Every structure is written in structure tokens, then in C-alpha cells.
Amino acid sequence: SQTIHQWPATLVQPVGSPLSLECTVEGTSNPNLYWYRQAAGRGLQLLFYSVGIGQISSEVPQNLSASRPQDRQFILSSKKLLLSDSGFYLCAWSEDGTTEAFFGQGTRLTVV
Amino acid sequence: GESVGLHLPTLSVQEGDNSIINCAYSNSASDYFIWYKQESGKGPQFIIDIRSNMDKRQGQRVTVLLNKTVKHLSLQIAATQPGDSAVYFCAETGNTDKLIFGTGTRLQVFP
Numbered sequence: 001s002q003t004i005h006q007w008p009a010t011l012v013q014p015v016g017s018p019l020s021l022e023c024t025v026e027g028t029s030n031p032n033l034y035w036y037r038q039a040a041g042r043g044l045q046l047l048f049y050s051v052g053i054g055q056i057s058s059e060v061p062q063n064l065s066a067s068r069p070q071d072r073q074f075i076l077s078s079k080k081l082l083l084s085d086s087g088f089y090l091c092a093w094s095e096d097g098t099t100e101a102f103f104g105q106g107t108r109l110t111v112v
Numbered sequence: 113g114e115s116v117g118l119h120l121p122t123l124s125v126q127e128g129d130n131s132i133i134n135c136a137y138s139n140s141a142s143d144y145f146i147w148y149k150q151e152s153g154k155g156p157q158f159i160i161d162i163r164s165n166m167d168k169r170q171g172q173r174v175t176v177l178l179n180k181t182v183k184h185l186s187l188q189i190a191a192t193q194p195g196d197s198a199v200y201f202c203a204e205t206g207n208t209d210k211l212i213f214g215t216g217t218r219l220q221v222f223p
Contacts, residue, residue, distance in 0.1 A: 032209055041119055044156070044201065044213040051209050059210070090155050097209030100146050103155030 002027035005037040006091045006104030012105060013111055019078040021107050023091030026072065031093040033074040034101060035066055051097075086111045105108075120199060122218040131189040131221075140183065142204035147176055147180035147187045150199045150216070159187070159200075189219075197221045200218045 006023045013019060022030050025031055032051055036044040046059045048066035056066050067075045074091060088108050094101040125131045137145070143164040148156035162169045162176045162185075169176050175188040185202050201216040 034211060036213075043120070043216050046210060046212060049210060057210075092155075092211070094211065095203050097207070097211070098144055100158045100161055100212050101203075102158070103219050106153070108153075 002093075002102065004091065004093055004102055004104045006107060008107060009105065010108045011110070014110055015079050015083055015108065016060070016080045019076070019081050019109070021076040021089055021091075021109075023074045023076075023104055024072055025074075025093045028072070028093070028095065031095060032073060032097055032101075033068060034092040034094075035074065035076050036090040036092065038090060038106075040088075044090065048076070081111045083111050085109065117174060120216045120218045122220060124220045124222060125192050127194060127221055127223050131187075131192045131196070131219060133187045133189075133200050133216075133217045133219065135185040135187075136147075137185060137202070137204045137214060138207060139204060139212070140180075142206040144205050144207075145176070145178060145185050146203045146211075147185075148203060148213075149196075150197075150201065156201060161208050187199055192219075192221050194221050194223070209221045 018098045034049045035047045038044050050056050050068045066077050088106050090106045091104040092101040146161045147159040149159050150156040160171045160174050160176050162178050167178050173190045177186045199216045199218050202214040203211050205211045
């Protein structure tokens with residue numbers, strides 16, 4: 001069966017520090033991968049998605065970047081965090097763009 | 113389209129009543145729709161889906177209705193239980209590999 005792992009679960013980082021959130025999927029190959037951000041009490045904003053290794057589509061210009069160094073690994077990064085980067089970050093995968101996506105448990109990031 | 117900047121609307125229902133949660137989508141090219149349930153502090157979980165060649169699909173205690181003419185989607189929960197309390201999101205995708213979420217609705221079930 002397929003599983004998705006996302007870590008860490010919570011993170012407190014100072015303004016200006018770098019960020020690296022990792023997401024890995026097991027039990028499937030060449031999945032679509034997604035990063036979403038959710039502010040408290042609000043909806044899910046699509047940040048990046050990837051349909052293959054090295055292929056990244058950015059939805060919202062911002063202080064973040066994403067990379068897919070391996071087929072089932074998706075990394076969200078920032079060189080210098082801003083206060084506005086705080087939020088709940090969710091990684092998800094789907095077999096392709098026409099089936100349901102499965103989510104990780106999320107990372108709650110607080111920038112102080 | 114996305115409404116991520118808006119506070120979530122709330123639907124309050126009494127335990128045992130039926131709940132109807134609505135969602136409007138904007139992309140007429142979308143052909144696959146999903147309802148997710150999100151509990152506090154967790155990732156969204158799949159509830160039910162429907163493709164654009166259908167207008168109704170039923171699961172266990174849940175029914176999704178799709179009206180392509182007005183680009184409207186609804187989730188019906190029968191005999192709502194306290195465990196149904198959560199935030200519910202609709203999501204749409206088409207031929208672009210993007211899964212876009214709509215405005216969520218917070219469902220509160222009271223005894």
C-alpha cells in the first residue's frame with residue numbers, strides 16, 4: 001500500500017533562517033506531488049506541484065521554492081523565512097492529475 | 113477558484129439531522145471533483161469523488177451531487193454524527209494536473 005511521510009510535524013524558526021521540509025511517498029512510482037499551505041482557519045493554497053523528477057510548477061510567487069531530486073521525494077525550501085511564511089504546510093500525492101490526492105499529516109511552521 | 117483568504121463559513125446541525133455542504137467551482141474544464149474532510153491539526157482525508165459524466169454518486173451516509181450547468185457541487189451527509197464535525201473542502205481538477213481547493217465549510221454538530 002502507498003504511504004506518505006512528511007516531517008517535521010512542528011517547527012519554530014526565527015525570521016531570516018532557512019527552511020527545508022521533506023515529503024516522501026512509498027508504494028508508488030512517478031506520482032504527482034503537491035505542496036499546499038493553509039493559514040489558520042482558512043483554505044488550502046496550492047504552492048507547487050510536480051509531475052516528474054526535476055519538474056516543478058509554481059502557483060504563487062513567494063519566498064519559497066520546491067525541488068524533486070528523486071521520484072518520490074518532494075522538498076519545500078526557503079533561504080530566508082518571513083513572518084508571513086507561518087502556516088500549516090501539507091504535502092500530497094496522486095497517481096496522476098485525474099485521481100484523488102492523499103495527504104501527509106502536515107507541518108505546522110511558526111516563524112518568530 | 114481558490115478562496116484561501118476567506119474565513120471559513122460554519123454550518124451548525126443537530127445530531128441526527130442531514131447536512132448539506134455546498135461548493136461552487138469556477139473552471140468549466142474541470143472534470144473530476146473530490147470532497148475532503150479535515151479534522152483539526154490533520155491533513156485532509158478523502159470522502160467521496162465524482163466525475164463530470166455523472167451528476168450523483170452515493171457512498172456510506174454521503175452523497176455528492178454535481179450540477180455542471182451552474183458549476184455547483186454539494187455534499188450531503190445523512191444522520192449527522194458528532195464525529196462528522198470537521199472542515200469540509202471540495203477540490204477540482206481537470207487537464208492541468210493541478211488539484212485546486214475551494215472554500216471550506218466548518219461543520220459543527222451539536223447534541
